[in-house]
Amino acid sequence: MHKLVLAGSLTANKIGGHMRQVHEIEKVFMNGHSHLEVVCGPMFSGKTEELIRRIRRVEYARLRAVVFKPEIDARFSKELVVSHSDQKIASVPVPNAAVIRDYLGACTETTHVVGLDEVQFFDQDIIYLCEDLVALGIRVIAAGLCEDYLGRPFGPMPELLAHADIVTKLWAVCMSCGAPASKTQRVARHGHKVEDNQVLVGAGTFYEARCRACHVKAIVELRDDEDSAPMLDFDDVKL
Numbered sequence: 001m002h003k004l005v006l007a008g009s010l011t012a013n014k015i016g017g018h019m020r021q022v023h024e025i026e027k028v029f030m031n032g033h034s035h036l037e038v039v040c041g042p043m044f045s046g047k048t049e050e051l052i053r054r055i056r057r058v059e060y061a062r063l064r065a066v067v068f069k070p071e072i073d074a075r076f077s078k079e080l081v082v083s084h085s086d087q088k089i090a091s092v093p094v095p096n097a098a099v100i101r102d103y104l105g106a107c108t109e110t111t112h113v114v115g116l117d118e119v120q121f122f123d124q125d126i127i128y129l130c131e132d133l134v135a136l137g138i139r140v141i142a143a144g145l146c147e148d149y150l151g152r153p154f155g156p157m158p159e160l161l162a163h164a165d166i167v168t169k170l171w172a173v174c175m176s177c178g179a180p181a182s183k184t185q186r187v188a189r190h191g192h193k194v195e196d197n198q199v200l201v202g203a204g205t206f207y208e209a210r211c212r213a214c215h216v217k218a219i220v221e222l223r224d225d226e227d228s229a230p231m232l233d234f235d236d237v238k239l
Helices: 010-014 016-031 047-060 097-110 125-135 157-163
Strands: 036-041 065-070 080-082 088-090 092-094 113-116 139-145 166-169 183-188 207-210
Touching: 036 047, 036 125, 036 157, 047 065, 047 080, 047 088, 047 113, 047 139, 065 097, 092 097, 097 125, 113 125, 125 139, 125 157, 139 157
Parallel strands: 036 139, 036 166, 065 092, 065 113, 113 139
Antiparallel strands: 080 088, 183 207
C-alpha cells in the first residue's frame, strides 16, 4: 500500500515541507511499480511547472517519457508545453485520448512515463487510457484544473482524482486579497464581453486565482483601476 500525498498547505508548498513530500513521492517509484499521479489546483498554482519538473527527472534517469497536451491549448505554443514561468518541454498535441492510444501503439513496452498537461480538456476516455497505461507498467503524470471558474468539477478530473495513486494539490495566491487561493476566477477586462461556456482557453487575460472568500461564481467585470494592477506571480510572493 503506497501513501497518498496531499500537498494541501501553502506553507508546505513553498517551504521545506513541500520538497519533503515530493521526495517521498519520487521514492515510491524506485521499486519499479507504475502509478497514476495527478497534479491539480487553480490557475497560476504551478501545475504545469511541476509536471515539467517530474518529466525532466525521468529524462535525467535516461527513461523514455512522452508528454501529450490537448491541441486546443495553443496559448504559448502549438507543440510545446509551456508554464506561466516560461519553462518549456516538448509535447505532442492531440485532439482526444484515442489519438494518444494510436500514437503510443506498439511502443508501450519502450515508454516508461506518459505526461498529460491540461488533462481537464480531454474526453472521458482519458480515464480508461490512464488506467490501461498503468496496467501496462507505465507511470502516468496528469496535470490540470480540478474545478472550472464556477467551482464545478472539470471534465474527467473527478474520476482521475478518485483513481489516482498520488494526488498533489497546489495553491496559488489570491489576486484580490493575497491569501492562499484554491479557485479560478473568470474576469472581463475593460468591459469586454467574455464567453460563459465552460471551456475558454486563456491565461491572465481571462482568469485570476482567487481564495474561497473572494471567488464569485460568475464572470467578474474588472474596473479600469483594477485591470491596471500588476498580476501577482506565485513564485514572487515571499511567505
